[in-house]
Amino acid sequence: MVYIVEDFSITPWEAKGKIDYNKLIEQFGTKAFDETLKNELASLAGEMHIFFRRNIVFSHRDFELILKDIKSGQGFFLYTGRAPGGPMHIGHILPFYLTKWLQEKFKVNVYIMIADEERYLQRDDLTYEDATKKWAYDNILDIIAVGFDENRTFIFQDTEYISKLYPKALRIAKKINFSLAKAVFGFENSTNIGIIFYPAIQMAPTFFEKRRCLIPAGIDQDPYWRIQRDIAEGMGYYKTAALHLKLIPALTGIWEKMSTSKPETCIFLKDDEKTVSSKIMKHAYSGGQATIELHRKLGGNPEVDVSFQWLYYFFEEDDAKIKKIEEDYRSGKMLSGELKQILVEKINKFLTVFREKRENAKELVNVFKYEGKLAKQMWEME
């Protein structure tokens, strides 16, 4: 079963010109994720993740080679991560569901870096203990709750796994001089020397296997992989491939970014039902009209309505249903409050299940970090 909804492609960010994804593709020198790729992936996977159906994956590097590696039987591996400095929100966790889907479909290894030192080095107000103990542990529970394969997934904290990362990072670091790093990452004189070295650590896992690495991430992470792609083959490895995801907008407006430090912009994975409801009702930017009368007459605008966008991005998986919601909202048949209510229910349903999985995750931490089949192998790696 393959779901690709060709005639249904709402791209509000492009429409509004605030984030022009075609421009990003041009600017970063990547390729658009086109219908040919989608169809081929769909036929290999047997179905399609919502992120492909809804064009959330908008760009890529070398994904056609990943498809080739799948077909040839060589396979590939997935690499993603999280820098722990606070609680995770919806925007942080959703990309992990794409990673999990790819793992399920192709039975591949997933490496998840908990870049505790990165966040510690970046944030003046964050203690070493909070980054490497408190938030690392907290975020790992969230990630495990997504439901990765415990024998094909390795979750590692940089400060714990550094003995294996450092040798690879050194080989990488030797090939990156300050000019290059400065140009690519925008380092300044005030940047600390830990941050300057860190890109070498972040690149190290792309050399965990002598297969192609696939990284699902925001396109803003692309600079890391551009350098990796410049040096990988000279080091006897593959250039890393990537899938680039559109940003899920802030509750407060489609041109804003969710931010942990502004709770009204996001739903945290730990928000309770009342908080979810009150945040969405109060803060979710609405595409509706000023009065019910006007709304019935003129209809709402789903392109700027954040509740609709969140449903579209992830929370209403059913293509027929989301299409109906869009039509009803646009026509004025559905009111903003009703639309918000749908999102509240969807998110609370999602979080109820998530909370339970998160609770169960506590017993799986050691499996994903140390005892699972892949984890064990990685700790024994030379």
Added chain:
Amino acid sequence: MVYIVEDFSITPWEAKGKIDYNKLIEQFGTKAFDETLKNELASLAGEMHIFFRRNIVFSHRDFELILKDIKSGQGFFLYTGRAPGGPMHIGHILPFYLTKWLQEKFKVNVYIMIADEERYLQRDDLTYEDATKKWAYDNILDIIAVGFDENRTFIFQDTEYISKLYPKALRIAKKINFSLAKAVFGFENSTNIGIIFYPAIQMAPTFFEKRRCLIPAGIDQDPYWRIQRDIAEGMGYYKTAALHLKLIPALTGIWEKMSTSKPETCIFLKDDEKTVSSKIMKHAYSGGQATIELHRKLGGNPEVDVSFQWLYYFFEEDDAKIKKIEEDYRSGKMLSGELKQILVEKINKFLTVFREKRENAKELVNVFKYEGKLAKQMWEME
């Protein structure tokens, strides 16, 4: 028994103005190692190492506080190291004898960093394996041969011990921005990002104990410790103390530096008796006259004669004997060839014993790195 030879202080580098040690003290903002310190150290140690008697230790930071810590019973610890990229020569090993002497006298811990990654990152022609395996092992044998206390000494390779170094290095790195690092270490745009981070690694062991760290080293290493001294107290540790040693000159001339890549400038610890003899006879810069007749008449100049300087620096420990040699050479009674012959014999005697100790060291590598009392503690360190 205390040997301090007040009236005997040949300081050829100062005399010649090529290396003005007083100027270095001024430039680096350190303090001269004066008679008061010498006398106090002598009375605490019960005797004096040749480096103090001969003013090879010419400068220091906070050594008066080290003496205070000895007297109060708080104690201190020693930290030194080596970046392995080739065979060690006489100039590399002699400072370790001072460290060993201090350990013996005050029963303190010694931490020896094998900065394998530093050398690897610095040298384009050095492979990762050569730095971290071949030369690291080779140099460790040389260091063990010096005779450190196996339960009070920890030898660690950065690439192996990084799991313990990294957390400390991160805390340090967060306090050093690129401007500061650039100003202090002279980094350029072409410097790789590994080298830029490395100072944080090199500083980490100064925080191994909540006691004062003493580092015997060339004054050229002082920049590392100046930064350490700026940040240590804010991190709850002591500012590191240091002893600065004069350079032992190259065989080929007192204003040159021994260099591994120019074998004629140095005696390697693995040079055999014939090589030692031939290098000294051929290459040791002589302070003698052009002919025997002239030499008998005018006498030699020990200030520029490298053979004399080497005897003075380390190889003729007996103060009365070195004084006699100096007088005989200066008067013309002793010829250059005779002076060289004394050095050949002294070095070959030293190396014969050293070779045997080096052979025995092979069985001690695991003790110093992993199994000795201090090593074990350090691997268990949180």
